[in-house]
Amino acid sequence: MxxxxxxxxxxxxxxLIIRNSIFIQSDQTILIKKExxxxxxxxxxxxxxxxxxxxxxxxxxxxLCPLCKGIYYKPVVDPCGSIYCRKCIEQCLEKTKTCPSGKxxxxxxxxxxxxxxxVLDKLELFCKNKISGCEWKGRLASLDEHIExxxxxxxxxxxxxxxxxxxxxxxxxxxxxxxxxxxEKCEHCELYLTRVSLPAHLAECPKMKIDCTQSCGIVxxxxxxxxxxxxDCRKSVINCSYESxxxxxxATRLEVEQHLMENNVKHSLLFFNEFTxxxxxxxxxxxxIDEVTKSLATRKKCKTEVKKxxxxxxxxxxxxxxxxxxxxxxxx
Ligand SMILES: [Zn+2]
Ligand SMILES: [Zn+2]
Ligand SMILES: [Zn+2]
Ligand SMILES: [Zn+2]
Ligand SMILES: [Zn+2]
Ligand SMILES: [Zn+2]
Ligand SMILES: [Zn+2]
Numbered sequence: 325m326x327x328x329x330x331x332x333x334x335x336x337x338x339x340l341i342i343r344n345s346i347f348i349q350s351d352q353t354i355l356i357k358k359e360x361x362x363x364x365x366x367x368x369x370x371x372x373x374x375x376x377x378x379x380x381x382x383x384x385x386x387x388l389c390p391l392c393k394g395i396y397y398k399p400v401v402d403p404c405g406s407i408y409c410r411k412c413i414e415q416c417l418e419k420t421k422t423c424p425s426g427k428x429x430x431x432x433x434x435x436x437x438x439x440x441x442x443v444l445d446k447l448e449l450f451c452k453n454k455i456s457g458c459e460w461k462g463r464l465a466s467l468d469e470h471i472e473x474x475x476x477x478x479x480x481x482x483x484x485x486x487x488x489x490x491x492x493x494x495x496x497x498x499x500x501x502x503x504x505x506x507x508e509k510c511e512h513c514e515l516y517l518t519r520v521s522l523p524a525h526l527a528e529c530p531k532m533k534i535d536c537t538q539s540c541g542i543v544x545x546x547x548x549x550x551x552x553x554x555x556d557c558r559k560s561v562i563n564c565s566y567e568s569x570x571x572x573x574x575a576t577r578l579e580v581e582q583h584l585m586e587n588n589v590k591h592s593l594l595f596f597n598e599f600t601x602x603x604x605x606x607x608x609x610x611x612x613i614d615e616v617t618k619s620l621a622t623r624k625k626c627k628t629e630v631k632k633x634x635x636x637x638x639x640x641x642x643x644x645x646x647x648x649x650x651x652x653x654x655x656x
Pocket of ligand 5: 510511512513514515525529530531532
């Protein structure tokens with residue numbers, strides 16, 4: 325590595341950077357060192373020599389980035405004094421944790437080289453989308469703004485989440501109008517869904533009104549259909565309401581209603597039978613209660629008698645004593 329130690333005026337420095345990198349020290353001394361231009365080629369070359377107008381191509385040859393081999397784009401100088409495009413050296417630091425010379429530092433250690441940017445910014449070049457048909461040419465300083473704001477040939481990704489379509493900026497508006505990933509509001513539940521997922525959602529949207537699945541002619545929100553079928557639908561098959569009393573008629577709710585109207589006598593008879601059977605059961609229960617009550621009364625009476633006997637028994641020893649004393653006294 326050859327290092328020159330030169331103190332120079334600004335514009336003169338630029339002419340000296342012929343395939344070299346520079347390092348500005350705090351005392352304004354400028355170190356220039358030769359860089360090896362044969363480095364890894366995996367870096368994304370943003371500015372090519374051919375991007376510039378033919379008359380500028382020899383001028384830019386002196387500003388080649390050792391990493392991407394393109395013209396410096398937003399150049400920075402690293403702590404070793406080497407110059408790279410900002411993106412190139414940042415990518416290198418991220419990948420290898422060091423700069424190409426093996427020095428480790430963070431991206432905050434990179435310093436923008438304004439004077440190279442200023443020189444290149446004045447040079448005219450074609451639009452990056454010249455190959456697609458853009459006829460724009462202008463200063464490098466205006467290139468980004470042209471591409472971002474004006475260039476109709478710039479390819480952009482569709483702005484809808486999930487859509488992978490890449491298309492010309494000029495076609496974006498038209499595409500957005502019918503993009504499958506455009507969010508649309510479900511008119512029934514007001515949920516926002518992509519156009520592609522809307523049909524699947526409509527097939528199960530709980531708020532969407534649908535015909536009763538038993539084709540009874542009723543239209544209801546999908547979430548209410550189950551309850552309608554269990555409780556109201558005239559086409560649901562149900563048992564006669566007198567099932568528990570013995571009527572085994574089973575048919576659609578509509579037919580059961582008809583059956584109820586036509587079978588008043590039959591149902592009254594079933595009801596009467598049930599009533600009689602319950603009445604008999606009540607009578608039987610009454611009898612049993614009577615028996616139990618009687619038995620309880622007898623037990624109570626017995627208890628009282630037993631108590632009386634106990635009381636008499638308690639008195640026996642005393643009476644016995646009294647009696648024997650009397651006998652003794654009479655004997656004297
Ligand atoms: Zn580069
Ligand atoms: Zn370095
Ligand atoms: Zn353009
Ligand atoms: Zn799209
Ligand atoms: Zn919905
Ligand atoms: Zn129904
Ligand atoms: Zn019945």
